[in-house]
Amino acid sequence: xxxxxxxxxxxxxxxxxxxxxxxxxxxxxxxxxxxxxxxxxxxxxxxxxxxxxxxxxxxxxxxxxxxxxxxxxxxxxxxxxxxxxxxxxxxxxxxxxxxxxxxxxxxxxxxxx
Amino acid sequence: xxxxxxxxxxxxxxxxxxxxxxxxxxxxxxxxxxxxxxxxxxxxxxxxxxxxxxxxxxxxxxxxxxxxxxxxxxxxxxxxxxxxxxxxxxxxxxxxxxxxxxxxxxxxxxxxxxxxxxx
Numbered sequence: 001x002x003x004x005x006x007x008x009x010x011x012x013x014x015x016x017x018x019x020x021x022x023x024x025x026x027x028x029x030x031x032x033x034x035x036x037x038x039x040x041x042x043x044x045x046x047x048x049x050x051x052x053x054x055x056x057x058x059x060x061x062x063x064x065x066x067x068x069x070x071x072x073x074x075x076x077x078x079x080x081x082x083x084x085x086x087x088x089x090x091x092x093x094x095x096x097x098x099x100x101x102x103x104x105x106x107x108x109x110x111x112x113x
Numbered sequence: 114x115x116x117x118x119x120x121x122x123x124x125x126x127x128x129x130x131x132x133x134x135x136x137x138x139x140x141x142x143x144x145x146x147x148x149x150x151x152x153x154x155x156x157x158x159x160x161x162x163x164x165x166x167x168x169x170x171x172x173x174x175x176x177x178x179x180x181x182x183x184x185x186x187x188x189x190x191x192x193x194x195x196x197x198x199x200x201x202x203x204x205x206x207x208x209x210x211x212x213x214x215x216x217x218x219x220x221x222x223x224x225x226x227x228x229x230x231x232x
Binding site: 003008041045046089101102103105106 | 149154157225
């Protein structure tokens with residue numbers, strides 16, 4: 001079945017450091033890929049998405065490129081801030097109108113001032 | 114602000130008792146809601162799809178008699194963990210779809226989650 005594997009945390013960084021969170025997937029067909037973020041005390045919210053190969057999703061300085069050849073969707077940010085401290089989840093769904101998301105385990109990121 | 118409210122945020126109960134978790138869409142009608150469960154250091158796993166006015170659709174391996182889902186109105190879905198046991202201790206998260214099922218751009222909104230501990 002479909003699955004998502006993301007790097008284990010926790011990840012601790014200093015402000016302005018470069019952040020990468022690896023995400024790889026296993027799926028049949030052509031899934032859409034997502035990154036969700038959960039800030040402390042809040043629900044998950046969509047950070048960015050990509051719906052086809054080579055698409056790049058971007059938001060709030062974060063980027064991720066849908067790489068079909070490596071089945072990856074790594075999340076990157078060039079200069080993190082304390083406010084980026086959160087749990088990040090990689091996810092996929094198989095069909096455009098299928099809301100059954102498959103999530104990774106989540107990666108906790110802590111940014112220190 | 115939050116558009117999906119999940120209550121309670123945490124609950125401790127004794128083995129054998131039942132616990133009800135509520136998921137409310139605050140400013141929109143949600144014909145479809147989803148319930149997820151997360152064990153420590155594991156993936157969020159979809160448990161079931163809750164459909165307003167009809168029976169929930171459970172994922173393979175999820176006991177429907179154990180996890181009762183009721184979606185009686187367009188703004189409320191409830192998950193009841195019946196006869197809870199320590200192995201049911203987990204983090205439960207709901208999400209609600211704003212818009213019409215099948216319309217791709219309808220966004221998903223998530224609740225903050227409920228930490229259930231069964232002693």
